[in-house]
Amino acid sequence: MADTPLSRIAVIGGGAWGTALASVAARAGRKITLWAREEEVVAAVNKGHENTPFLPGIALDPAIRATSDFAELAGAEAILHVAPAQHLRAVTAGLAPHLKSGTPLVLCAKGIETASGKLMSEVAGEEAPEARLAVLSGPSFAADVARGLPTAVTLACADEALGAQLVEAIGVPTFRPYLSTDVIGAQIGGAVKNVLAIACGIVEGKAFGDSARAALTARGFMEMSRFGEALGAKPATLKGLSGLGDLILTCGSRQSRNMSLGFALGEGKTLEDILGARSSVSEGVYTAEAVMRLAAAKGIGMPICEAVHNILSGKSGVDDAIAALLARPFTNED
Numbered sequence: 001m002a003d004t005p006l007s008r009i010a011v012i013g014g015g016a017w018g019t020a021l022a023s024v025a026a027r028a029g030r031k032i033t034l035w036a037r038e039e040e041v042v043a044a045v046n047k048g049h050e051n052t053p054f055l056p057g058i059a060l061d062p063a064i065r066a067t068s069d070f071a072e073l074a075g076a077e078a079i080l081h082v083a084p085a086q087h088l089r090a091v092t093a094g095l096a097p098h099l100k101s102g103t104p105l106v107l108c109a110k111g112i113e114t115a116s117g118k119l120m121s122e123v124a125g126e127e128a129p130e131a132r133l134a135v136l137s138g139p140s141f142a143a144d145v146a147r148g149l150p151t152a153v154t155l156a157c158a159d160e161a162l163g164a165q166l167v168e169a170i171g172v173p174t175f176r177p178y179l180s181t182d183v184i185g186a187q188i189g190g191a192v193k194n195v196l197a198i199a200c201g202i203v204e205g206k207a208f209g210d211s212a213r214a215a216l217t218a219r220g221f222m223e224m225s226r227f228g229e230a231l232g233a234k235p236a237t238l239k240g241l242s243g244l245g246d247l248i249l250t251c252g253s254r255q256s257r258n259m260s261l262g263f264a265l266g267e268g269k270t271l272e273d274i275l276g277a278r279s280s281v282s283e284g285v286y287t288a289e290a291v292m293r294l295a296a297a298k299g300i301g302m303p304i305c306e307a308v309h310n311i312l313s314g315k316s317g318v319d320d321a322i323a324a325l326l327a328r329p330f331t332n333e334d
């Protein structure tokens with residue numbers, strides 16, 4: 001009997017999110033190879049069926065096979081690319097020689113490359129020009145998805161037929177990908193919400209209350225929308241799962257690494273100490289600079305993201321940045 005289309009899927013990146021996506025795609029009936037750069041992850045997944053370093057306490061389908069060798073991905077009919085944003089270029093360059101021309105490459109990182117100011121689709125397009133690109137983004141904590149709790153995400157692909165195949169390949173009733181053709185728009189929310197979540201975490205760490213956090217989230221959505229539309233995103237995408245949806249999740253839960261990092265900053269800890277104590281990635285720390293450079297080039301006002309960038313770069317202390325935001329002149333809402 002012939003295989004269903006996209007029956008063999010590779011996942012690049014053995015962090016929490018790559019592991020959760022491997023788990024969900026296995027649940028959808030796909031044959032999964034998980035590429036991880038850490039040998040301890042490969043061993044933990046293959047022997048104990050658990051990613052103890054990055055997603056402890058969640059049993060994985062024993063059929064998921066892990067490897068650290070790109071050559072073993074040669075038979076994959078689609079690839080979910082889950083390396084963090086700042087490493088996407090190097091990992092894609094390592095993967096590209098092993099990719100068959102036309103292989104679908106679904107970009108799952110949420111960030112903008114700091115060095116170039118480029119979106120993940122631009123970076124991947126440069127390093128793997130023969131791949132067919134798609135983007136997966138939306139409100140989804142790895143632990144929730146891996147546990148099979150109900151979630152919904154955006155899957156964007158310029159080729160709608162391929163996008164529909166990808167949705168069928170990885171979707172299950174408890175992981176619902178909604179199809180879009182807005183590849184740019186689907187990347188904006190995930191990148192900008194991580195910066196805004198740091199701001200919301202600071203508000204929580206300072207115990208400013210729920211009203212302040214709601215105001216910051218709503219004004220943050222204005223910033224995300226202005227920025228996204230200037231980069232070519234469709235307004236409907238920004239109001240959807242990958243934009244507003246992910247902003248609500250990440251700004252409202254300390255399960256978010258970005259929000260919890262902001263919380264620790266608000267409590268008075270230093271960025272160096274916070275980053276030194278964690279092995280997981282907080283993408284907003286790196287994307288803040290890229291967002292601010294792009295916003296400046298396009299003449300877009302993003303005062304909340306700017307305050308976060310000023311704090312992270314050491315240009316302002318937390319209290320000074322808050323005082324400057326509160327002292328801004330009153331203005332129209334839109």
Ligand SMILES: NC(=O)c1ccc[n+]([C@@H]2O[C@H](COP(=O)([O-])OP(=O)(O)OC[C@H]3O[C@@H](n4cnc5c(N)ncnc54)[C@H](O)[C@@H]3O)[C@@H](O)[C@H]2O)c1
Binds near residue numbers: 018111
């Ligand atoms: N964890 C989540 O809930 C979640 C959900 C949606 C999207 N994402 C996104 O997925 C991406 C990956 O996050 P994660 O949560 O899987 O990571 P993680 O924090 O669990 O693990 C860190 C990852 O970074 C990788 N890494 C570290 N240094 C590297 C290097 N020099 N080169 C290549 N890779 C390196 C590690 O191998 C590991 O895969 C991020 O862009 C994140 O925003 C995460």
Ligand SMILES: O=P(O)(O)OC[C@H](O)CO
Binds near residue numbers: 139258259
């Ligand atoms: O833990 P965070 O802040 O990286 O957020 C994880 C996901 O992006 C939430 O959708």
